[in-house]
Amino acid sequence: xxxxxxxxxxxxxxxxxxxxxxxxxxxxxxxxxxxxxxxxxxxxxxxxxxxxxxxxxxxxxxxxxxxxxxxxxxxxxxxxxxxxxxxxxxxxxxxxxxxxxxxxxxx
Amino acid sequence: xxxxxxxxxxxxxxxxxxxxxxxxxxxxxxxxxxxxxxxxxxxxxxxxxxxxxxxxxxxxxxxxxxxxxxxxxxxxxxxxxxxxxxxxxxxxxxxxxxxxxxxxxxxxxxxxxxxxxx
Numbered sequence: 001x002x003x004x005x006x007x008x009x010x011x012x013x014x015x016x017x018x019x020x021x022x023x024x025x026x027x028x029x030x031x032x033x034x035x036x037x038x039x040x041x042x043x044x045x046x047x048x049x050x051x052x053x054x055x056x057x058x059x060x061x062x063x064x065x066x067x068x069x070x071x072x073x074x075x076x077x078x079x080x081x082x083x084x085x086x087x088x089x090x091x092x093x094x095x096x097x098x099x100x101x102x103x104x105x106x107x
Numbered sequence: 108x109x110x111x112x113x114x115x116x117x118x119x120x121x122x123x124x125x126x127x128x129x130x131x132x133x134x135x136x137x138x139x140x141x142x143x144x145x146x147x148x149x150x151x152x153x154x155x156x157x158x159x160x161x162x163x164x165x166x167x168x169x170x171x172x173x174x175x176x177x178x179x180x181x182x183x184x185x186x187x188x189x190x191x192x193x194x195x196x197x198x199x200x201x202x203x204x205x206x207x208x209x210x211x212x213x214x215x216x217x218x219x220x221x222x223x224x225x
Contacts, residue, residue: 001169034211043202043218044152049211056213074125080215087152091210095168096154097144 004099023088116219129203140206172206196200
């Protein structure tokens with residue numbers, strides 16, 4: 001199985017700061033990587049698919065980059081509503097796998 | 108408006124069975140692959156199973172292979188997950204989600220909680 005390792009586990013930032021979240025795969029997934037946002041008590045929401053494509057309705061401050069084994073989700077200027085846990089997910093190989101998540105909190 | 112609504116969760120004893128349902132509207136269900144994903148309390152997301160749009164192929168996580176069965180009824184726009192031989196570690200919120208077809212899951216239900224406890 002492909003293991004996705006997310007770092008850091010927790011990110012504490014002030015409003016307006018830039019958030020950089022990392023996802024590393026145990027083997028190449030090409031560009032088959034997605035990012036999700038999950039707020040407490042809510043279902044996950046798709047942010048980024050195909051490593052760098054914003055899903056419908058996602059604000060431009062969210063961007064994804066990377067390929068192969070190293071991927072990054074960037075929030076260019078953190079808003080209070082961005083407080084959540086963020087997960088990466090691959091479907092290059094079965095089984096589909098998720099990373100362990102990065103919790104973004106306000107400083 | 109897209110809606111995925113799970114039902115069928117509850118408290119069940121170890122070794123017993125449960126059937127989850129996911130009703131959908133606002134998506135072309137009969138041409139959509141569908142997934143079940145679960146989340147144990149306070150934990151991360153775990154993919155469980157996937158079924159092709161026509162039901163011809165299914166995939167399972169090793170942790171549920173042989174115990175869970177994913178199925179669908181395209182005439183009713185319904186997705187199902189049959190959970191057999193339940194274990195305490197199957198306790199989780201179970202989400203249904205649509206396969207976007209480009210590596211990701213784009214629409215999710217709000218989830219249904221399954222608690223396995225004696």
